[in-house]
Amino acid sequence: MEDEEILALLRSRDERGLYELENKYGKRLAVLxxxxxxxxDAAECVNDTYLAVWESIPPKCPEFLFAYTAKICRNLAFNRVEWNHAAKRSAVFVELSDELGKCAPDVSEKVQQxxxxxxxADFLREQEEEKRQIFIRRYWYGDSVKELAGAFGYRQGKIKSILFRLRKQLWSALKKEGMV
Amino acid sequence: MKRRMDKDVRGKEKSGKWLAGQQIMAAMNGLDEELVEIRPAVKSCGDGALKRTAARRVKWAVAAVCSVCLISGSVVFAASRLSWHIGDSIDPHNPDADYYWVDFKPDQVSADAFGEQVRAVEAGFKEEAKKEAENGTPYPDDIPRGWVKEFATEKEALDYIGFDGLRETALPDWNAWHITALGVYGNQEGNLTKVGISSHYRTGDGEKIEVSTEAEIFTENWCYESMGIGKPFWQDEQDVEGKEYVTGNGKTGLIIVPEYDGGFNYWMEGYMIEGEIVYTINLNYNSKGDLEERGLAEDALTKVMHEWMEQF
Incomplete structure (x- = not known):
């Protein structure tokens, strides 16, 4: 079912909208x-995501249904990370945090989230579409370098190189704004 | 936030770099959806018409390739108004997922072909559109307006729709187990774009077979380049195959079946086009997953599928 039809069902308060949402995006949300x-915890988080989608559409009418749903899922997951502390983090989460931290050795405590x-966001908007996608897929969706190489048709070394340059550019951008 | 994170990592001897990474990861939660959406921006597909997403553009690009060659073992029934193909690496969010696409080519109809009650829904859409225009808050042009009504039986829904030729496809030994739902869809201007009904039944020994049927009718206002449906599957778990089935009346249907080594539920999908109407059936056999039962499931679903198609 197309996103537009799922949204139409949700907007008309038809529970089939949730069923179709799970059918179409459930696996991706679980992976995220x-x-x-x-x-x-991830399974509970995905269930909470469906509830949040049901409660927010309507009145909201997102332009990008998967991104909207994934954003809720990621936020809920991060809330659980904070509650559950270190023992409740996945290895991928630690790996990504470590890798991304290399671009900004220390973010000032005074910087608000x-x-x-x-x-x-400003940094990402300045990037070429492909580079933005690679960055988002790595650090927002948590895709592996191997997956990115397959998806973009590059060797893993090139993906690593692109990510390295993007992290450096992000560090420069944050430094320019006095955040690091 | 920072203090809470400090507490998180206390005793873990994590570096400041790790902490900074976590801060950046957390801050990225607030990014706008358009930044985290993988698909490129939408593109207009016609004057005053609905817009197609980039994902669908990719889909049709793959479909075009499939019309002249085979991809991943897919087969295209070129002579039919139904075709299917597998597209790999088509999903930018998850390269592990493959999609099978079933493309329809039914005739599109005038909105006048529907009964008064569906036309009244369209009139309601147009009234909404008029008010939105007056208030300066137009409805999004890439999301269809939706209206849903539930019925106790499929026949009641058909009477309500009032479309000549639209018929009940439930077989006599099927037992309804869920409501029949009618969906009426419109575009930004309030024009009728699609009408569809879905019904759910159970049948077979112990009612192990769940049946979902759909009928869809597309109007002239439907402006997507074509019609169809795409569903994800994971080739490390299963593969799918499309098979042509010709009825005793010489009509050609398309059956999608899974091919995999194991699994819990065996399923099968069928598509038929009759004039302007696309009929779809989805069959699921709730089994324990053992190979012996899977063989039974395949036979049972094939029998139901063929009986359903033979009525066209």
Missing amino acids: AERILPAQ QELTRAI
Whole structure:
């Protein structure tokens, strides 16, 4: 079923919308959550995501249904990470945090999260579409370098190289704004 | 936030770099959807018409390739108004997922072909559109308006739709186990674009077979380049195959079947086009997953599928 039809069902308060949403995106959401949380927590997180989607559409009418749903899922997963502490983080989450941290050795404590979000958004908007996608897929969706190489038709070395340069550019952008 | 993260990593001897990475990861939660959406921006597909997503553009690009060659063992029934193909690496979110696409080519109909009650729904859409225009808050042009009504039986829904030729496809030994739902869809201007009904039944020994049927009718206002449906599957778990089935009346249907070593539920899908109507059936056999039962499931579903198609 197309996203537009799922949205139409949700907007008309038809529970089939949730069923179709799960049918279409359930596996991807589970993968996303499991890259942040252990499996049990991830499953609960995905269920909470469906509830949040049901409660928010309507009135919301997202332009990008998967991104909207994935964003809820990622936020819920991060909330659980904070609650459950280190023992409840996935290995992928630690790996990504470590890798991404290489671009910014220390973020100033005075920096508010919203400011940091805005600076990252500005940085991403300046990037070419392909590079933005590679960055987002690695650090937002948690895709592996191997998966990215397959998806973009590059060797893994090239993907690593692109990610390295993007991290350096992000560090420069944050430094310019006095955030590191 | 920072203090909470400090507490998180206390005793783990994590570096400041790791912490900074976590801060950046957390801050990325607030990124706008358009930034985290993998698909490129939407593109107009016609004057005042609905827009197609880039994902669908990719889909049709692959479909075009498939019309002249085979991809991943797919088969195209060129002479039919139904075709299918497998597209790999088509999903930018998850390269592990493959999709099988079933493409329809039914005739599109005038909105006048529907009964008064569906036309009344369209009139409601147009009224909404008029008010939205007056208020300066137009409805999104890439999301169809939706209206849903439930019925106790498929026949009641058909009477309500009032479309000549649309018929009940449930077989006599099927037992309804869920409501029949009618969906009426419109575009930004409120014009009728599609009408569809879905019904659900159970049948077979112990009612192990779940049956979902759909009938869809597309109007002239439907402006997507074509019609069809795409479903994900994972080739490391299963593969799918499309088979042509010719009925005793000489009509050609398309059956999609899974091919895999194991699994819990055996399923099968069938598609038939009759004039302007696309009929779809989805069969699921709830088994324990053992190979012996799977063989039974395949036979049972094939029998139901053929009986369903033979009525056209």
